[in-house]
Amino acid sequence: MQLRFRRFDLQLRHHWAIATDLDRGGGKSLCPVVFVELTDRHGRTGIGEASPSSQYHESHGTVAAFLGRIDPARLDFDDVAGSMAHLESISPGSPPARCAVNLALLDGAATAAGVPVCEFLGLGPFAEGRHVSSFTLGLDTPEAMARKAAEAAPYPLLKLKLGGPTDRENLAAVRRAAPGKTIRVDANAAWHDREEALRNIEWLAADPLVEFVEQPMPPDRPTADWAWLKARSPLPLFGDELYQGPEDAARCAECVHGINVKLVKTGGITRGKLALEAARAQGLRTMIGCMIESSVLISAGAHLAALADHLDLDGSVLVTNDPYAGVRNEGGMLRFAGVEPLVGLRVKPRDSAS
Ligand SMILES: [Mg+2]
Numbered sequence: 001m002q003l004r005f006r007r008f009d010l011q012l013r014h015h016w017a018i019a020t021d022l023d024r025g026g027g028k029s030l031c032p033v034v035f036v037e038l039t040d041r042h043g044r045t046g047i048g049e050a051s052p053s054s055q056y057h058e059s060h061g062t063v064a065a066f067l068g069r070i071d072p073a074r075l076d077f078d079d080v081a082g083s084m085a086h087l088e089s090i091s092p093g094s095p096p097a098r099c100a101v102n103l104a105l106l107d108g109a110a111t112a113a114g115v116p117v118c119e120f121l122g123l124g125p126f127a128e129g130r131h132v133s134s135f136t137l138g139l140d141t142p143e144a145m146a147r148k149a150a151e152a153a154p155y156p157l158l159k160l161k162l163g164g165p166t167d168r169e170n171l172a173a174v175r176r177a178a179p180g181k182t183i184r185v186d187a188n189a190a191w192h193d194r195e196e197a198l199r200n201i202e203w204l205a206a207d208p209l210v211e212f213v214e215q216p217m218p219p220d221r222p223t224a225d226w227a228w229l230k231a232r233s234p235l236p237l238f239g240d241e242l243y244q245g246p247e248d249a250a251r252c253a254e255c256v257h258g259i260n261v262k263l264v265k266t267g268g269i270t271r272g273k274l275a276l277e278a279a280r281a282q283g284l285r286t287m288i289g290c291m292i293e294s295s296v297l298i299s300a301g302a303h304l305a306a307l308a309d310h311l312d313l314d315g316s317v318l319v320t321n322d323p324y325a326g327v328r329n330e331g332g333m334l335r336f337a338g339v340e341p342l343v344g345l346r347v348k349p350r351d352s353a354s
Helices: 019-024 060-068 080-088 095-113 142-151 167-177 194-205 223-232 246-255 269-281 295-302
Strands: 002-016 028-039 045-050 135-137 157-161 182-186 210-214 237-239 258-261 285-288 328-330 333-335
Touching (some): 135 142, 157 167, 167 194
Parallel strands (some): 210 237, 258 285
Antiparallel strands (some): 328 333
């Protein structure tokens, strides 16, 4: 197997910030990702992507270092499990790098089997017309938030990043621009303790169209504090930073009502599927989310949509230079209909004619 990788800087449509950026210089306009391409001796190929997040102490450098330690001879489209076992043996690990290789392996394996990844995984065909993603508004000034909300007019579901100094003004500004829209809130661990979190959630619950609140407190708050908050919260709570993989499902069932699975946290589709199934087995609601990502990772997430109650797969529509085409986002509705190729991850370079 030949393994190639390259860094690519995704350009954000708007300057991007979330609560955890506020004490680190305040956000970014470029997001470096790493694309991985595998080619085997039969000429079969697979594409994958890593979107490393500084929130998890990952960068394109940690991803490149991990990829450089892989023995490509140990990777095989006909043995995805054995290939992943090789990746698990490499230390230190890098979930985003493992994710990129896992996507490329499954892209190649499903293509070889002549089916899309969702069918290769036993999830059946992608259900057209059923899967709507939210559209995220990053932290900004109230004026900018209102402008972004107006620009997001085609999208029926908004996800609002909170946890900044002007939360109340921001929600009011978004409400004026989008009075009838359902809003999901993501505080990215900004509220320090259970009392502060509850006060903010009670304020949000006064808006009847706020649907749920993601990650109100830091994940390292004691489980007892989370359980206290869950018992009192007037809105459903979702864990994102709280949920890294299937091993966290039992604790999350005590802490929150649902979880957010991202492929760069779980190390790819294989463990992402396990993470969604483990959460459902605990009675948790499931969401598939994303980082700032191209259509490679967004399409990969969409292949697991049958296992999700909610989708937040908008990374590729937040950027202006996505080098790949894959699942389409039409006013939030995710569609594979008409997308070529019909097999594998169903992504191809944008400049490709075939
Ligand atoms: Mg989140």
